[in-house]
Amino acid sequence: MSDAPRPGDRHLPGEDGLLPAERKVQEELAHLPLDFRAMWAISNLFRTSAAIRRHMEARVLAPDRLSWTSFVGLWVLWVWGEMEAREFAAAVGISRPTATGVMTTLESRGFVTRRKDPKDGRMVIVELTRVGRVTIEDLFPKFNAEESSVASHLDPEQQDDLAAMLRSLLRAVAPASTQDSGPVV
Amino acid sequence: MSDAPRPGDRHLPGEDGLLPAERKVQEELAHLPLDFRAMWAISNLFRTSAAIRRHMEARVLAPDRLSWTSFVGLWVLWVWGEMEAREFAAAVGISRPTATGVMTTLESRGFVTRRKDPKDGRMVIVELTRVGRVTIEDLFPKFNAEESSVASHLDPEQQDDLAAMLRSLLRAVAPASTQDSGPVV
DNA sequence: CCCATACCGTTCGGACACGAACGACCTTCC
């Protein structure tokens, strides 16, 4: 723990130390009885998730002027096939009102269609159009290639360990009912 | 200190197994040449981040009718002290237009004040009010207690490993300039 | 001195996000 910062010493990426922001927090809040170990784990979860999401939006989604949520919507319908609107909302991980807006956006761009269920007049069934299917089938391999590129900074074993630890946390905070239908991308 | 338990046999499928949604994906996309290992690592990052964020919003923030972003804003000003608006935006991890809206919200609730910098008429300096400081000083220990509770589902060593792996991914996707000022909660 | 340049915060337009509430629709129980 000999972290004497020398003048002009730049912390190059690749070291295993705390981020600059973390050091500032460590310094300012050291006098409080906080669980810093948990804080570094959880806060880096938010930080890294947001950074990778932005990376994906810029590299993969922006060329098609597709938002993150719209992309997840296409992906869900691609994997699951046609589904009711409330299932769509649950699978994407958004509320039903938000799902209405997202479906409207996707419909206006010709990616999905909505129709009423003849068996139950309350239901609305969402389905990918041909254009929507072609789009996600072209886009998802690119998305996964970026996932692979980002994850390659960890060993394969570390990738497995990371996924396992995250599943453990997920099971801790999410009710079992929501784990079956949460967002998957 | 990387004496992570490494049993000779890998975990059998089903025990430490994939989530239901992951199994569906595995089944539907098995015929495509995708990097599933990276996919499980990255997708669980998004899933778990969103789940924990909702957990925090419901358990810690909802009683004060405070949004996630507003909470981060208060926290940033608490740790860093008064700062220029563009620094505030960078520290919270939002764009400058979004920061204008968030500051307006926080100002209307009496948590922060905005004033022009007499030295440079372009700048706006944001600062926590007394009410804002009292609020975050009451709220953050509760927030950290929930972080600690969630993280307790991992061993202390695992928490450290998780944070280290996430920092590694973060450094891979984020330009060095944004690492100093990214959102920290 | 003035103008090009650059930067700051804000505004605008569009999409996302949620809780509350509403009309339409189905089921259930008298």
Next chain:
DNA sequence: GGAAGGTCGTTCGTGTCCGAACGGTATGGG
């Protein structure tokens, strides 16, 4: 068979979020 209650998708209001663009402000070079 008709009212009661539940569920569905949607609408409304508010707040978050971004890229593009605008007015205000500083600074440098001519």
